[in-house]
Amino acid sequence: MSISRVYVNELRQPEAEAWTAFLQERQDLGDLAVQYVAKEPLNEQSVYRYLLTFRDHTDAYPLIGKKTNAAEARFYRDLAGPVRKLLPHCWLSHVGHDWSWIVLDDVPDHKAAPCWSIEDAEQVVALLASFHGAYWQQDDLLEQHAWLEPLLDRDNQEPPDYGALEAWRYWDNVNRSTPRISSHALRSAGRLAPTFIRAAAGVDVLRQLGGWPGVISREQLSPLAELLDDPLPMLQPLRELPLTLLHGNLALRHWHSTLFDEHYLLDWANVTVGPSVCDLVDFLEQVEWMRLQRGDHCLDEEWPIAEETMVDSYLLRMHFGLGHFDSRAMRQAIPAARCLYVITTWLPRLADCFRPFVGSPLTWRLLVSMTDDQLHRAGYGRMAGWRPYLAELFPRFLDAARLL
Numbered sequence: 001m002s003i004s005r006v007y008v009n010e011l012r013q014p015e016a017e018a019w020t021a022f023l024q025e026r027q028d029l030g031d032l033a034v035q036y037v038a039k040e041p042l043n044e045q046s047v048y049r050y051l052l053t054f055r056d057h058t059d060a061y062p063l064i065g066k067k068t069n070a071a072e073a074r075f076y077r078d079l080a081g082p083v084r085k086l087l088p089h090c091w092l093s094h095v096g097h098d099w100s101w102i103v104l105d106d107v108p109d110h111k112a113a114p115c116w117s118i119e120d121a122e123q124v125v126a127l128l129a130s131f132h133g134a135y136w137q138q139d140d141l142l143e144q145h146a147w148l149e150p151l152l153d154r155d156n157q158e159p160p161d162y163g164a165l166e167a168w169r170y171w172d173n174v175n176r177s178t179p180r181i182s183s184h185a186l187r188s189a190g191r192l193a194p195t196f197i198r199a200a201a202g203v204d205v206l207r208q209l210g211g212w213p214g215v216i217s218r219e220q221l222s223p224l225a226e227l228l229d230d231p232l233p234m235l236q237p238l239r240e241l242p243l244t245l246l247h248g249n250l251a252l253r254h255w256h257s258t259l260f261d262e263h264y265l266l267d268w269a270n271v272t273v274g275p276s277v278c279d280l281v282d283f284l285e286q287v288e289w290m291r292l293q294r295g296d297h298c299l300d301e302e303w304p305i306a307e308e309t310m311v312d313s314y315l316l317r318m319h320f321g322l323g324h325f326d327s328r329a330m331r332q333a334i335p336a337a338r339c340l341y342v343i344t345t346w347l348p349r350l351a352d353c354f355r356p357f358v359g360s361p362l363t364w365r366l367l368v369s370m371t372d373d374q375l376h377r378a379g380y381g382r383m384a385g386w387r388p389y390l391a392e393l394f395p396r397f398l399d400a401a402r403l404l
Contacts, residue, residue, distance in 0.1 A: 008092075008094050008096075008101050011065070011092075011103070012048075012065060012101070014037040014039050014050055015037070016033075016034045016035060016036055016037050017034075019034040019037055019050075019052060020033045020034040022091075022092070023052075023091075026091060026092075032054050032055070033054065033055045034052050034053070034054055034055075035053050035054060035055045036052075036053040037050055037051065037052055037053070038050070038051040038053075038060070039051075042064075046066060046067035046068070047064065047065075047066045047067075048064070048065045048066075049062055049063070049064055049065075049106060050062070050063045050064070050065055050103075062106035063091065063103055063104065063105065063106060064088070064103070064104045064105070064106050064107075065101065065102075065103050066101065066102050066103075066104070067099055067100070067101055068099075068100050068101065068102055068269055069099075069100060069269050070095050070096070070100050070147065071147065071148075071268070071269060071270070071271050072100070072102065072267070072268045072269040072271065073093045073094060073095045073100035073101070073102055074093070074095055074100075074145070074147050074148075075268045075271045076090040076093040076102055076104075076268070077090075077093040077095065078145055079135075079141075079145065079148075079245065079271075082134040082135065083130075083131050083134050086127060086130075086131055086263070086264060086265050087264060087265065087266075088104040088105040088106070088107045088264055088266070089104065089105040090102060090103070090104055091103040091104065091105075107256045107258070107264045107266070108256065108258055108259075109256040109257065109258075110257060110258050110259045111257040111258070111259070112252075112253075112257075113252035113253070113255065113290060113299060114290070114299050114303075116257065116303075116304060117304060118304040118305055119261075120257055120261075120263070120304075121303075121304050121305050121310070122305065122313055123261070123263060124255055124257075124263055125283075125310050125313045125314050125317070126313065126314075126317050127263055127265070128250070128279065128280070128283060128314065129313075129314050129317035129318050129321065130317070130321065131245070131247070131265070132244045132245070132246075132276040132279065132318070133244075133317075133318060133321045133322055134245075135244045135245035136242060136244045136276075136322055136325075137242045137243065137244070138244070138245075139243060142243070142245065142273050148271070148272070148273055149191065149272060149273070150191070150243070150272065150273045150274060151191075151192075151246060151248075151272045151273060151274030151275075151278060152190065152191075152192070152235060152238055152239050152274055152275070153190030153191050153192075181196060181197055181200045181228060181229070182229060184229075184230065185228060185229055185230065185231055188230070188231045188232050188235060189231055189235070192344065195343075195344050195348060196228055196231070196343070196344075198347070198348035198351055199224075199228060199343045199344065199347035199348055199351075200225075200228045200347075201348075201351045201355075202346075202347030202348055202349075202350045202351035202354075203221055203224050203225050203228065203347060204351075205350065205351050205354050205355050205358055206221055206350065206354070207221055208358045209354060209357060209358065209361075209364055212368060212390070213368050214368075214387075214391060215386075215387055215390050215391045215394070216390065216394050217394075219398070220394045220395075220397065220398050223397075223398060223401040223402075224342070224343065224347065224397075224401075227339060227343065227401065227404075228343065231343075233336075233404040234336045234339045234340055234343075234404060235336070235340070237329075237332065237333045237336040237404075238274070238275050238277065238278065238333055238336050238337060238340065239275075240329070240333075241275035241276075241277060241329060241330065241333055242275070243273055243274060243275065244273070244274075244275070244276050245271065245272075245273060246271065246272050246273065246274050246276065246278060246279045247265065247268065247270070247271060247279055247282075248268075248269075248270025248271055248272050248279070248282075249267060249269070249270045249282070250265075250279060250282045250283040250286055251267075251286050252286050252287065252290050254266045254267045275333065275337070276318075276330075277330055277333045277334060277336075277337045278337050278340065278341070280311070280314055280334070280337070281334060281337040281338050281341050282341060283310075284307050284310065284311070285338075285341060285393070287299065287303070287307070287310075288307075288389065288392065288393070289389050290303075291303055292388040292389045292392065293385065293388075293389075294372075294385075311331070311334070315327045315330060315331065318330070334400075335399075335400035335401070335403040335404060336400075336404060338396060338397060338400040339397060339400050339401055339404065342393065342394070342397045346390070346393070353382065353383075367380060367383065372384035372387070
């Protein structure tokens with residue numbers, strides 16, 4: 001075990017002496033010493049708040065410790081510089097072989113997304129554009145970091161051998177009689193090939209179930225299958241766009257807004273490189289997801305700006321912030337990004353969830369006839385949460401596919 005890992009483990013325990021040494025290494029604290037450290041779990045898995053009480057001080061100072069993947073730790077270590085105003089201060093970024101750990105300033109979330117004003121929403125969209133603009137066409141900078149994998153490969157001539165992948169074993173478990181996804185599709189998909197395999201399994205599962213009545217129709221499954229068989233009409237418009245850094249998971253809960261009109265973006269575990277329109281569509285769909293949820297954390301139906309307004313605001317910001325920006329090409333690529341979002345985000349998820357029902361058609365028919373309350377009581381609340389959103393997402397997908 002390396003010294004650095006021992007040090008990290010002492011901080012995670014937590015031990016006051018280790019925290020004192022840690023802070024004194026990074027900031028001139030004089031004789032200030034940590035007397036006591038309290039550790040409390042937060043809602044997210046492997047995320048803790050550490051409350052540091054200093055000798056002769058009564059107020060505790062909060063820091064966030066998060067066990068994460070190497071990508072997020074490396075992002076804070078290597079690439080956070082251009083967008084520091086968008087991020088909490090990072091005190092430590094430890095990259096390990098099996099797990100990594102970061103220590104961040106605690107950022108309050110005084111105004112959750114349902115409480116955002118029009119100004120808050122517009123500022124978040126502007127910040128998203130500024131983030132993408134900071135890395136826009138910075139190919140030399142991004143290529144320096146071999147750990148940063150591109151979302152979409154370019155010029156991938158030879159399909160790798162995917163026979164040993166878990167994705168293939170998953171496919172075989174779904175339906176051994178269905179032909180595998182074609183080599184042409186795998187060659188076109190590049191590093192997304194394993195995801196496409198699981199997405200194709202999702203289409204197969206849904207076809208065997210007869211769709212999801214009132215949510216996903218057979219008509220919507222055909223263009224999904226066609227795009228998985230030949231994804232170039234979807235991928236090519238995206239590959240022709242300039243590259244930038246992508247956040248990769250723009251759930252609204254990852255935006256923290258303070259009382260001082262500061263907005264911070266957290267959770268960089270899915271950081272990657274690709275066309276910014278993929279992040280933009282992800283953000284738009286996250287807004288729709290929140291709008292159609294139940295309970296205190298949902299958005300109003302008229303939350304506070306419409307999708308088209310957000311798209312226009314984003315494109316205008318990019319246009320004025322960059323010397324060369326093709327707004328028309330970006331707007332025309334939105335349908336392709338939306339199709340890719342459905343295929344890579346939802347089809348594998350639906351395959352995982354619905355695969356057991358292929359062998360239990362009576363159970364499936366019973367579940368799809370239940371109300372939301374009945375689904376919750378039966379232990380299938382996830383289906384109740386998905387249903388209103390997916391009932392609107394798949395028609396949007398169908399419209400987008402027709403525009404390719």
